[in-house]
Amino acid sequence: xxxxxxxxxxxxxxxxxxxxxxxxxxxxxxxxxxxxxxxxxxxxxxxxxxxxxxxxxxxxxxxxxxxxxxxxxxxxxxxxxxxxxxxxxxxxxxxxxxxxxxxxxxxxxxxxxxxxxxxxxxxxxxxxxxxxxxxxxxxxxxxx
Amino acid sequence: xxxxxxxxxxxxxxxxxxxxxxxxxxxxxxxxxxxxxxxxxxxxxxxxxxxxxxxxxxxxxxxxxxxxxxxxxxxxxxxxxxxxxxxxxxxxxxxxxxxxxxxxxxxxxxxxxxxxxxxxxxxxxxxxxxxxxxxxxxxxxxxx
DNA sequence: ATCATTTTGAGACAGCTTATCAATTTCAAT
DNA sequence: ATTGAAATTGATAAGCTGTCTCAAAATGAT
Ligand SMILES: [Mn+2]
Ligand SMILES: [Mn+2]
Ligand SMILES: [Zn+2]
Ligand SMILES: [Zn+2]
Numbered sequence: 001x002x003x004x005x006x007x008x009x010x011x012x013x014x015x016x017x018x019x020x021x022x023x024x025x026x027x028x029x030x031x032x033x034x035x036x037x038x039x040x041x042x043x044x045x046x047x048x049x050x051x052x053x054x055x056x057x058x059x060x061x062x063x064x065x066x067x068x069x070x071x072x073x074x075x076x077x078x079x080x081x082x083x084x085x086x087x088x089x090x091x092x093x094x095x096x097x098x099x100x101x102x103x104x105x106x107x108x109x110x111x112x113x114x115x116x117x118x119x120x121x122x123x124x125x126x127x128x129x130x131x132x133x134x135x136x137x138x139x140x141x142x143x144x
Numbered sequence: 145x146x147x148x149x150x151x152x153x154x155x156x157x158x159x160x161x162x163x164x165x166x167x168x169x170x171x172x173x174x175x176x177x178x179x180x181x182x183x184x185x186x187x188x189x190x191x192x193x194x195x196x197x198x199x200x201x202x203x204x205x206x207x208x209x210x211x212x213x214x215x216x217x218x219x220x221x222x223x224x225x226x227x228x229x230x231x232x233x234x235x236x237x238x239x240x241x242x243x244x245x246x247x248x249x250x251x252x253x254x255x256x257x258x259x260x261x262x263x264x265x266x267x268x269x270x271x272x273x274x275x276x277x278x279x280x281x282x283x284x285x286x287x288x
Numbered sequence: 289a290t291c292a293t294t295t296t297g298a299g300a301c302a303g304c305t306t307a308t309c310a311a312t313t314t315c316a317a318t
Numbered sequence: 319a320t321t322g323a324a325a326t327t328g329a330t331a332a333g334c335t336g337t338c339t340c341a342a343a344a345t346g347a348t
Binding site for chain 2: 078097099100106108110112113116117120121124125126127128129130131132133134135136137138139140143
Binding site for chain 2: 334335336337338344345346
């Protein structure tokens, strides 16, 4: 319990230190809840945490998840109308397959695609900083 | 002038006919303005058309651009916070390189990437219906 | 020309996220 | 341990993009 998510906590503390930010009870709480998820929206986390912490504000959730993005622990992804915060703390970069039938999300990684993306960028004089690749379709179960 | 965009106009009329919709002055006007663009937001088109047609409503622009999507002339893409309507009337499918410095958008097409996407989907039991691939970075000019 | 149906324009409304600001908390310096 | 400047929080207002509402106008089949 005490040894859980220590590395991520250290990463957060390092970011806080570099930017004159403070470690608060809320930030610790939200971090530990966030690290249990694969992807989550601010709203979903708000309702989840409200059970044990009814006074935690939605704005604080948003602020904190955005802070995690700055710290490199999370990545904001716009699936549909809401922002999903993706837990990339102990996962590398990855992209997503999204089932439009049941909203299932599958993560994948493909070096060949990444390499071709770089090629395309170079051909056009660009240097890629980020990218988004989302494949929308039907999973095996929803196909029927 | 009169022979411009005839094919797209016919495509629109065909769609209207099939769906009991009517051809209006506004739809003609918005179509001809839209076909001059590569990508445009509803807001941008609203301001552009307001010069010659101050009473054209923003809701009408949205409705009409969405109609073009249904008719296969346009495709909605969510870059950042706004929806860009992409003129795909006489272009096939394509993806985008986006400069975060100057907002320049370069279109590209890469069959190898598309093929690898299909592979990834198949491996995971998915059948792709659509996808989005956006590469964000700096163009040659903005790199300095 | 008639008239049922569709469309329009203006503004209200909705969903998601950020800004505001007084009160509280943190933490470095005593 | 106490102090106090600076950062943070929570409640809520505001912002932004896009859709809905509805009375008035336009369309087009007859
Ligand atoms: Mn993910
Ligand atoms: Mn395009
Ligand atoms: Zn599914
Ligand atoms: Zn640029």
